[in-house]
Amino acid sequence: MFLNKRSTFFIALFGAFLLLSSCNEYQKVLKNTDVKAKYDLAERYYNEGDFKRANRLLEQIAPKYVGKPQGERVMFFFADSYFQTKQYYLAGYQFERFVKSYPNSDKIQQATFLEGKSYYMMSPKYSLDQTDTDKALAKLQNFINTFPESEYFEEANDMAQELTTKKQKxxxxxxxxxxxxxxxxxxxxxxxxxxxxxxxxxxxxxxxxxxxxxxxxxxxxxxxxxxxxxxxxxxxxxxxxxxxxxxxxxxxxxxxxxxxxxxxxxxxxxxxxxxxxxx
The missing domain is CATH 1.25.40.10 (Tetratricopeptide repeat domain)
Incomplete structure (x- = not known):
């Protein structure tokens, strides 16, 4: 059944209303001092895949949760939101902090893997300086040695081999x-x-x-x-x-x-x- 022009107009109008409401909510919470409200909205955005807005909110509240029970969750989301938005240098840095801060976390394998993958994503073509390649190799090799049974092992091994070949080239x-x-x-x-x-x-x-x-x-x-x-x-x-x-x-x-x-x-x-x- 085809929608008539009137129905299409109202659907578009409703979509625009929802978008505007969402933006208004985001801007309101972003400027608010309520840490819990920022946390709840950041988690919602993260779960919905809106990593850019989640990252902005997490950046504001991460220092507030250091040493608290929710700190581990906030820090992982914060690091991963950088990775998901392709800010690999910041992602690598934040995952490195997470690994040092929460060595017993149930996210430790994933965080260690993503730490190495962040530097892998920054590795330049072979003709350029290979400092990031060296760092990525060290991080990935550490992951491979530490978690040989991990579900990420094969991908980490493939990335390490690719970087090794690049350095050989x-x-x-x-x-x-x-x-x-x-x-x-x-x-x-x-x-x-x-x-x-x-x-x-x-x-x-x-x-x-x-x-x-x-x-x-x-x-x-x-x-x-x-x-x-x-x-x-x-x-x-x-x-x-x-x-x-x-x-x-x-x-x-x-x-x-x-x-x-x-x-x-x-x-x-x-x-x-x-x-x-x-x-």
Whole structure:
């Protein structure tokens, strides 16, 4: 059955009346000094999903409930209202306070998880400063170690792995920058090789490990080709070791074509036959 224009008008008018009444109630309580009224309205807004208005009210009353029975509930709602409104820095700070203040709370698992997730949400792309990523990893790892049976464990583990991969990406890109700069300033290639060695030893399960093996070989060959005579044999021999390591770890490497070209430089540099190079 279709509504006529008159009915539609009255429904819209009634909706506007309710909205106005709600706004008036909110503004009235917000300016009131009645802490209990603020608490009741804040809880109602929180349960209805109106976290922005709940947050404003909770911000006013949270200090009033410190040390009181309702303090735990108020503090959790306050922290979560920041999280729900995507104010992650403040959420992380408030959840951290909650965890320290109420270690025996039945909300401790959720609060500890959301504390870590707040910092996870602030983690920037890999090319930027990773201070928040480091903090998120520490918080998430603490949660994983403390609550291995939690319903949030899998999500926390996934987030921690994502952040670890992001940090590995940054570490690899820094090493690759050394490799790129070394094409114009050959001594920098020594730092490049060191950076790739560190990456390989520090990240045994990384998805970027194969790439690190290849770029280490590339840096080593470029360095050898541009070395003084007294350094040639030593550096080509080192490059050969890196080539063999790449092919042993990744016999079907995606860098095989480029690696074979570098391999030829090694053979020529050492004046060795095929069977000697592969020893």
């Amino acid at each position: 940054k570490q690899l890109e820094i090493a690759k920058q050394f490799d790129k700069l070394g094409e114009f300033n050959y001594p920098i290639l020594i730092s490049s090789i060191t950076a790739f060695n560190n990456f390989i030893s520090e990240n045994p399960g990384s998805i970027y490990r194969e790439e690190a093996y290849f770029y280490r070989l590339k840096s080593a060959v470029t360095l050898a080709r541009n070395s003084t005579v007294n350094k040639l044999e030593e550096r080509y021999t080192e490059a050969l070791e890196y080539y063999n390591a790449l092919m042993k770890a990744y016999p079907e490497t995606e860098f095989k074509k480029e690696a074979e070209k570098l391999y030829q430089y090694i053979k020529d540099g050492l004046n060795l036959e095929e069977e000697e190079v592969s020893k």
